[in-house]
Amino acid sequence: MAVMVAMQIDAPHQALRRVERPMPLAGVGELLIAVIACGVCRTDLHVADGEIAARYPVIPGHEIVGHVLDIGVEVEGFHVGQRVGVPWLGHTCGQCGYCLSGRENLCDAPEFTGATRDGGYATHVVADAHFCFALPDSFSDVAAAPLLCAGLIGWRALRLAGEGHRIGLIGFGAAAHIIAQVAVWQGREVYAFTREGDVQAQAFARSLGCRWAGASTERPQQELDAALIFAPVGALVPAALKLVRKGGRVICAGIHMSDIPAFAYADLWEERQILSVANLTREDGTSFFEVAAQSGLRTVTETFPLEQANLALDRLRSGALTGAAVLIAPRADPAAGANG
Known part of the structure; x- marks a missing residue:
């Protein structure tokens, strides 16, 4: 048999x-x-x-x-x-x-x-x-x-970002390294957020065309139009809200995430949005x-x-x-x- x-x-x-x-x-x-x-x-x-x-x-x-x-x-x-x-x-x-x-x-x-x-x-x-x-x-x-x-979910998340030009990718693993290249090819600016002290991942992100790379606790000078979260860490959601401009979007791209902690309504106000990918x-x-x-x-x-x-x-x-x-x-x- x-x-x-x-x-x-x-x-x-x-x-x-x-x-x-x-x-x-x-x-x-x-x-x-x-x-x-x-x-x-x-x-x-x-x-x-x-x-x-x-x-x-x-x-x-x-x-x-x-x-x-x-x-x-x-x-x-x-x-x-x-x-x-x-x-x-x-x-x-x-x-x-x-x-x-x-x-x-x-x-x-x-x-x-x-x-x-x-x-x-x-x-x-x-x-x-x-x-x-x-x-x-x-x-x-x-x-x-x-x-x-990794590619398909990253693509669906990027599409939810709409026409946003400055895109943050939080958690730079399999999905982010693929969709970063697509976003750069589309002419967008990509900002990569990694684990604290992960200089290897940050160098990798820059080698793929990312405009900026740093730890998830850091903040680039520019406000983002959208932030795509690939790491399954709920605490990153309120942190991402502080990175996006008025009317900006935070997109949770994972199938599972730890609980999202409470955050001030002021961080969501001005028509910021939180979306999920399913x-x-x-x-x-x-x-x-x-x-x-x-x-x-x-x-x-x-x-x-x-x-x-x-x-x-x-x-x-x-x-x-x-x-x-x-x-x-x-x-x-x-x-x-x-x-x-």
């Missing part, structure tokens, strides 16, 4: 363990995908820590790059051997008011890759074909993986991948064998990564994972 290998989490606060499972089958409307690479996202930490809804045991991972092995019935537009990407939003009902009004990211009955359906910390995954993307040829397998969540839509994906290809952005990655998923998560948790971590499935040729 054919089997797949995966790194599975059995319950919150437990380490992932290697398992072998029967090879899954592509059901109606689904693709069976041979995983090549899977990005490691902070949301995977939230799944591991029980901070967001998930079903256990589960295989994490929602920044999946792979090749189509088999195609279920009622699937159109894909062929065996095609390279595809699988993101966080794995399925929607298509019938609720949100789905019918173009806001499928707010679906009342969604499924999420790597949380409520098995994800890409594995050699194989089954995905809803409606939520799979063709990927730009300009990105290698490893370089493309972080685009599927999931993504397929239109976010198609528009972002076009921009990613046009802008010439590059993803900075550190690769790990699939069975070192726990190490990759530990390095993400400790802030020891520059850019994004990516797991390589056992069959993959590491040479194919060079940064694009």
Whole structure:
């Protein structure tokens, strides 16, 4: 019997363990995908820590790059051997008011890759074909993986910033290093906020074209039009409100954040806004991948064998990564994972 290998989490606060499972089958409307690479996202930490809804045991991972092995019935537009990407939003009902009004990211009955359906910390995954993307040829397998969540969520957050010219990115990790390049390409001024004393991250931000880089406790001379918060720290919200101009926006881009402390109404007054980003839509994906290809952005990655998923998560948790971590499935040729 054919089997797949995966790194599975059995319950919150437990380490992932290697398992072998029967090879899954592509059901109606689904693709069976041979995983090549899977990005490691902070949301995977939230799944591991029980901070967001998930079903256990589960295989994490929602920044999946792979090749189509088999195609279920009622699937159109894909062929065996095609390279595809699988993101966080794995399925929607298509019938609720949100789905019918173009806001499928707010679906009342969604499924999420790597949380409520098995994800890409594995050699194989089954995905809803409606939520799979063709990927730009300009990105290698490893370089493309972080685009599927860090890039997509960063893109949705940047779109919520509207026409703002001066953009602050608070928490300079996987998402910020991607969307900083897009914003610079668009002609915006980008200001990067990092952990206290993280001069390496600040130098990295400046190398990507950021106008200014400093600690989250510092304040640039210019007021910002919008501040995008990627760090899951609620205390950064009132701090960000002090950075934006009248009418400016603070956008919380994470799926989970610690509690936001009380702050003076005066910090919100003058039509400042606090917004949150929830999931993504397929239109976010198609528009972002076009921009990613046009802008010439590059993803900075550190690769790990699939069975070192726990190490990759530990390095993400400790802030020891520059850019994004990516797991390589056992069959993959590491040479194919060079940064694009």
